[in-house]
Amino acid sequence: MAGGGGGPAVPKRKAAASDDDEIPARETVPVDDEIDFTPMVDIVFLLLIFFMVGTKITRSPKVELPESYNGKNVVEKEFVIVALRKAGEDAADVLRMDGTSFSTDIEQQEAEIAEYIEKELSSERNQVLVKAAGDVRYGEVERVRQAIAGVLEDGQSVHIAVR
Numbered sequence: 001m002a003g004g005g006g007g008p009a010v011p012k013r014k015a016a017a018s019d020d021d022e023i024p025a026r027e028t029v030p031v032d033d034e035i036d037f038t039p040m041v042d043i044v045f046l047l048l049i050f051f052m053v054g055t056k057i058t059r060s061p062k063v064e065l066p067e068s069y070n071g072k073n074v075v076e077k078e079f080v081i082v083a084l085r086k087a088g089e090d091a092a093d094v095l096r097m098d099g100t101s102f103s104t105d106i107e108q109q110e111a112e113i114a115e116y117i118e119k120e121l122s123s124e125r126n127q128v129l130v131k132a133a134g135d136v137r138y139g140e141v142e143r144v145r146q147a148i149a150g151v152l153e154d155g156q157s158v159h160i161a162v163r
Helices: 038-054 106-120 138-149
Strands: 079-086 092-095 127-132 157-162
Touching (some): 106 138, 127 138, 138 157
Parallel strands (some): 079 127, 127 157
Antiparallel strands (some): 079 092
C-alpha cells in the first residue's frame, strides 16, 4: 500500500469529459393544486350525525305571554273579529263573530277565513281583531294571522288580543 494510511482504497473518479460539465436535472414531481376535501366531508358528516343523535326535537314550547299594560281599548263594532280557543293538544278552534266555527281542515279553514274577512271588511270595519285564548299555541295564532293578512289591502290591519 503506497501512500500510507491503512484505510480501504477509494476508487478514483474519472475525469469529467467536456460534454459532461452539466449536472443532470432532477425529475420534477407534479404539484397537485387541488385540496382533498374527503377528510373534511367525513368530519362534517360525523358532526351532523352527532348533533342529530344528541339533539332532542320538541314542538314549539308553550310561551307564557305577559299581561299588556300599555294596550288601548278598542271598539268591537269597528273590527272584524276572529276568535281562537283551544280544541286539542295542538289544535285551535277558529270562530267567526257570531260564534260559528270554521272548518277543521287547515287548508280549507284558511280559505274560509280569507273569504270571511273579504266579505266582512267594509268602510266602517277596516281592521281585524284576532282574539285568542291564553292556552292557544302561538303557531296557530300566527297561521290565522297570515291567512288574514293575505286578504288585507293598504290601510287595513290585523290586531291580536290574548285573554
